[in-house]
Amino acid sequence: MAGGMEKQAGLWLYGGAFSIGQSRLTQDSTNDSATVDSRRFAAYASWHGPFTISGVLAYGNHSVNGDRLTLLPGVGTQASYSANSLDAGLEVSKIYAWNAINVQPMLGLVYDGLWTGSFVEGGGSLLGINANAAMSMRSRAMPAPASIAPS
Numbered sequence: 428m429a430g431g432m433e434k435q436a437g438l439w440l441y442g443g444a445f446s447i448g449q450s451r452l453t454q455d456s457t458n459d460s461a462t463v464d465s466r467r468f469a470a471y472a473s474w475h476g477p478f479t480i481s482g483v484l485a486y487g488n489h490s491v492n493g494d495r496l497t498l499l500p501g502v503g504t505q506a507s508y509s510a511n512s513l514d515a516g517l518e519v520s521k522i523y524a525w526n527a528i529n530v531q532p533m534l535g536l537v538y539d540g541l542w543t544g545s546f547v548e549g550g551g552s553l554l555g556i557n558a559n560a561a562m563s564m565r566s567r568a569m570p571a572p573a574s575i576a577p578s
Contacts, residue, residue, distance in 0.1 A: 431469075441472040459495040467512075478521040487512040495548075497555075504548035504555045513540040538566040 433442025450463045469485035489510040496503050518535035541563045548555030 438475050439472065440475065443470045457496045461491060461493040464490040478519060481518045483516045485514040504550035506546045506548040508544040508546040510541060510543040514538065536568055540564045
C-alpha cells in the first residue's frame with residue numbers, strides 16, 4: 428500500500444509519501460525463505476525560480492525474518508532482526524532553451540544510510556550465525572546527464 432500528497436504554492440512544490448509492504452523470498456533448491464515487512468515515509472520540496480532546487484528526506488523501518496537449512500539435512504535455523512534506513516538528496520538544475528528544445532543540466536548530492544540490528548539464529552543446529560549490528564553509510568555527488576525535451 429502506498430500513498431502521498433503534494434501541494435504547489437507559488438514557486439514551491441512540496442509533499443510527502445508513504446508505503447507499507449511485505450516481500451517474501453524463497454530459494455529454489457533449499458527452500459530457504461525470508462519475509463521483509465517495510466514501512467517508509469518521505470518528504471520533499473522543490474523551488475522553481477530562475478533555477479530549480481529540489482530536496483528529499485526518506486526514512487524506512489524494516490523487519491526481517493528468515494529460515495534456512497544448515498549443512499545437516501532437515502535441521503534449520505531461524506533469525507529475526509530489524510533495520511532502519513535514512514536517505515537524503517539535494518539537486519540543483521536549470522533549463523536552457525536551445526533552438527526548439529530545452530536542455531536541463533543537473534547536479535545533485537545523495538546520502539544513504541542503513542543500520543541493521545544484531546541477531547543470533549535459533550533452532551536445532553549448532554551451525555547458526557551470530558551477527559553484530561552494522562551501519563553502512565554512503566554519500567556522493569552526482570553530476571547527472573542533462574535532460575533534453577522539446578520546448
